[in-house]
Amino acid sequence: MSNLAILPVGNAQPALPCQHFPMPYQAVIWRNWGMVPMARLAQILDCSEDQLVHAAGAMGLQPQDDLCDTWCQRGYQTIIRQNWHLLSYEQLLVAIAWTPEKLDFILREDDFFWHKLGYFKPIVDSPRYTPLNAEQARATAQLRHWLEDALAPLPPQSAAPFAFLHQRLNHAAPTPAAADGGLRMIYSYSALYGDPLLDSAADPFPDELLADYAAAGVNALWMQAVLYLLVPWFGDTPYSAQHELRIANLRQLTARLRKHGLKLMLYINEPRAMPEPFFQFHPDWRGCKDRSTDLYTLCTSLPEVREKLSQGVETLFRLVPDLGGLFCISMSENLTNCWSRSSLAKPTACPRCAQRPPADVVAEVINAINDGARRGKADADVIAWSWAWPSAWDADVLCQLPKNVKVMSVSETAVPTHVGGIDGVVSDYSISKPGPGPVASRLWDLARAQGLDVVAKTQLNNTWENSAVPYLPVPDLVEEHLQGLRAKGISNFMLSWTLGGFPGGNIRLLHHSKEELAQMDFGKAAPDxxxxxxxxxxxxxxxxxxxxxxxxxxxxxxxxxxxxxxxxxxxxxxxxxxxxxxxxxxxxxxxxxxxxxxxxxxxxxxxxxxxxxxxxxxxxxxxxxxxxxxxxxxxxxxxxxxxxxxxxxxxxxxxxxxxxxxxxxxxxxxxxxxxxxxxxxxxxxxxxxxxxxxxxxxxxxxxxxxxxxxxxxxxxxxxxxxxx
Incomplete structure (x- = not known):
């Protein structure tokens, strides 16, 4: 298991014990049963498969390996989280059959996964199998008794994990495309986030799901992308390994979407911050340091960086002609330009960018991306997301953008809240407090005054208020939000971040009232x-x-x-x-x-x-x-x-x-x-x-x-x- 040293440790703390299991290795078996193949579990616990099966059986578990490949391909975050306090990095790599390099990439790039894990790896005593003594055996029998009591009143299991991948999810009558021709963009309900184009078997858009989206009136889907993984825009380096395979898979994917009347939009934060070894290739490009990782910007005040970035975007659209467009965040939590949110200091520590207005730096990045996209595909959709633009200079960005760039804002930002007698304010991701709010409304007015089209970023199906269900059945709140947006003349919608991509639920309120939907779905029971x-x-x-x-x-x-x-x-x-x-x-x-x-x-x-x-x-x-x-x-x-x-x-x-x-x-x-x-x-x-x-x-x-x-x-x- 070479190169473990590249994996982050952070400010490590002792792992939390699982005191409800008599032995630590039993927690490993329980949390990984049916998810990690028994052969790997036996290797992790240093026992035979017969010993493993016997230990599992003592807790009431029967052999079950038929979904392990799917879990390791599509549920690796679940496996990693459930073992974060149980297994060492070495054992964890055995469980998911990865290299340290792949795990390092996923921790950094799979939607802030290292952040979600707390920026540290708990200190664990690597659990190993040992036979139970009499007291431990009695406690294990109690676990089995609790299991039997818990399951006795329940209906039998009829839906295995991931079964929805192969099912039609939208049972409603087809909805026609938006009469106003507006954007209806959503994230795939089943797409992996980190590097989905490397593994064509982990299809982010099954055909059943595409048909569901088309039937729901959706006309665009989006997925995250890292430009250097698709196009070696800063030269031939190890960082762009297998970019040809990703491009080939992207071409196939966009062609499949086109058959359903859908276009693919890429979400990019560019240029991506890079680790120290990258700068052996471009030592002059280094900008400022990220405040929480050992990453550095590629300074966009350098004309060479902007030109290479623009050429890379152009190449992408030429290689993938069915690609619909892209949207970008320029003040991201991912470090991009030297004025983005994750720089080490404000004002920026970059000596070049510190002498320049942040609005100019941000506008230059957006324009470089837009220019490249237009050269590669004249009718590409390019959307600049205003997320985290300060009001002190957001208007200065807008006046530097060409009229073929759309401006997207989070609809509900700054909506006031008053819950339990306590005043507050929405940042984003709210259904319980419907928008539109004052921040988006102001920016949309400014953008329109500059001749720019606008997009409302919304969450219609769910939010981080509860994202574990495909949609929250609160159509009164969603309809209130949509009516407010229609009153402002909004016709372009981003319907979800990574959560809320279910191809039904509340997104049907874009085309029907809640009363119409209740009648369509439930007939005489609609009033109830x-x-x-x-x-x-x-x-x-x-x-x-x-x-x-x-x-x-x-x-x-x-x-x-x-x-x-x-x-x-x-x-x-x-x-x-x-x-x-x-x-x-x-x-x-x-x-x-x-x-x-x-x-x-x-x-x-x-x-x-x-x-x-x-x-x-x-x-x-x-x-x-x-x-x-x-x-x-x-x-x-x-x-x-x-x-x-x-x-x-x-x-x-x-x-x-x-x-x-x-x-x-x-x-x-x-x-x-x-x-x-x-x-x-x-x-x-x-x-x-x-x-x-x-x-x-x-x-x-x-x-x-x-x-x-x-x-x-x-x-x-x-x-x-x-x-x-």
């Missing part, structure tokens, strides 16, 4: 369904949102999966990674008082349950021809409730732990067990639950059962304490 929708929408307004802390750090994306602890872990919550028990971070530092934060999640989940009660009452009246639509709605609504209610319970648990109220803690543990069972029942029949494209599966069937083990173990511990 509309009442349920109103309950869900009204309840969701209680989501306590300010900035991004609650979106990124609170537990609503993981729900019942997040484990509970009888004492503080002192781990900080990570962005869409692991909430741990970091209540302070969940509530935005001191922004939401603990009691308000807890109560708003209680009100949210109570109101959501009211909507579920309506659905349960109306279920017998649903006609057989409408049953598929009803089951779809029930699954997403029930799973969303489990996430929101579990978030409330986790907040309450941490607070009761602080108060040493063991009786209340035990009540919460019983409630969490019941929620885990409710979520398992939905998962058994719907492979979409828990999946999000850029994070893969947040949890697995086994990890939700592990939460039950966790709660049962804590109940036994608290019972032994015999307090309160």
């Amino acid at each position: 369904i509309l009442r349920a929708y109103r309950c869900f929408s009204d309840a969701f307004r209680h989501f306590p949102l300010h900035g991004t802390s609650q979106l990124y750090l609170a537990p609503q994306n993981y729900g019942p999966h997040n484990l509970l602890y009888d004492s503080p872990t002192d781990y900080r919550a990570t962005m869409i990674g692991c909430p741990y028990d970091d209540l302070k971070a969940w509530r935005g530092g001191e922004h939401y008082p603990e009691d308000v934060f807890e109560n708003e999640f209680r009100l949210l989940s109570d109101g959501w349950q009211d909507g579920l009660d309506i659905l349960r009452r109306v279920a017998p009246a649903i006609a057989p021809t409408q049953r598929q639509c009803f089951d779809d709605l029930w699954h997403v609504a029930e799973a969303a409730y489990c996430h929101f209610r579990s978030s409330y319970l986790q907040i309450a648990f941490v607070r009761r732990r602080q108060a040493e109220d063991h009786a209340a803690m035990r009540d919460i543990l019983h409630d969490e067990i019941a929620l885990a069972q409710r979520l398992l029942a939905v998962m058994n029949g719907d492979s979409r639950i828990g999946f999000e494209a850029s994070n893969h599966y947040y949890y697995t069937r086994n990890s939700i059962i592990e939460k039950i083990f966790n709660c049962q173990h804590l109940l036994a511990t608290l019972g032994n304490n015999n307090q309160n």
Whole structure:
């Protein structure tokens, strides 16, 4: 296992133990069963496959390897996250059968994965198999008993993970293309993020999904790209290895989309920051350093860098003539130009760029990209995303852009919030607080005054308020947002970031009212369904949102999966990674008082349950021809409730732990067990639950059962304490 030294370590802390398993290696078996081939698990644990099967059987697991290839190809983030506190890097590489170089790339480039993991690798004692002693065997038998009790009341599993990849997901009648000819761009519900064009077998756009998008009125899909992986625009270096294969796969992909009337848009942050060894090829190009990694900009104040970048974009469009266009972020969290957000200092530490207005630097990058795209394909769509442009100079960027560039802004930015008596403001990713907001409205007006067309970036199906379901059934809120955008004359829409790409759900509100959809889907039951929708929408307004802390750090994306602890872990919550028990971070530092934060999640989940009660009452009246639509709605609504209610319970648990109220803690543990069972029942029949494209599966069937083990173990511990 050579070159492990290239893998990041960060400010490492000791790994969290899994005290609900008698032996650490049992946690490895449990979390990887059916995901990592048994031969690899045996190698990791230094045992025979017979010993492995026997150890798994003692916990109630049967041999199950048929989906391992799919998990390693499409669920590698899930595998890495679940083993982050269990396995060393060396063992982890065996589990996913990767080189250190590939893991290093994924940690850096797969949608901030290193950030999501907390910028550190926990210190682990590499677990190894050993036979159980008598006490450990008794504890293991208890695990099996808890498993049997948990599964006894549940329906049999009828939907395996990833089953949705081979199913039609949009059951509605076809929707015609937008009459205004506007952009309807979305991210693939099933696309990998990091380097999807290298492996043609991991098709980011299955034909069934493309047909669903076309039927839903979508006309463009987007995917992330790194220019040097497609075109060696800065010369023949190892960084562009296999670019020919990626281009060949991209050509095939764009041709397939064209057959469905769809175009592909690439999302680029260019030029990408590069590590120290790169600058042996171009020593003069170095700009400023990233503030959290050992990466440096390619300084775009150098005409040579801009010209090479522009030529690279031109080459890309000439090589892939069916490519529809691109959109770019110039002030990204990914370090690009020397004035972008991740530079080490403000003003920038780059001596060239420090002497220049940031608006000029940003506009030059956009224009270099646009010029290259136009030379390669005259009618390419080029969109400049205004994300993080400061109001002090955003107008100065707009006046330097040509009229063939569209300007995109996040619609809901700066919408004021008032939840639980606490004022706040939306950053982005909000459905609970509908836009459009003042920031986008102002910038769209400025852009139009310059003769530039505009695009609204929205989230119609879900957000980080809960991305574990394909869509949130809150059409009242989504319709309110869309009506506000229509009033402003918006005709171009980006419908999702990596989350929310489901080819149905709320995106149908672009073409139909909620009343029309309820009638189409549920016939005579439509009035009751509309009442349920109103309950869900009204309840969701209680989501306590300010900035991004609650979106990124609170537990609503993981729900019942997040484990509970009888004492503080002192781990900080990570962005869409692991909430741990970091209540302070969940509530935005001191922004939401603990009691308000807890109560708003209680009100949210109570109101959501009211909507579920309506659905349960109306279920017998649903006609057989409408049953598929009803089951779809029930699954997403029930799973969303489990996430929101579990978030409330986790907040309450941490607070009761602080108060040493063991009786209340035990009540919460019983409630969490019941929620885990409710979520398992939905998962058994719907492979979409828990999946999000850029994070893969947040949890697995086994990890939700592990939460039950966790709660049962804590109940036994608290019972032994015999307090309160």
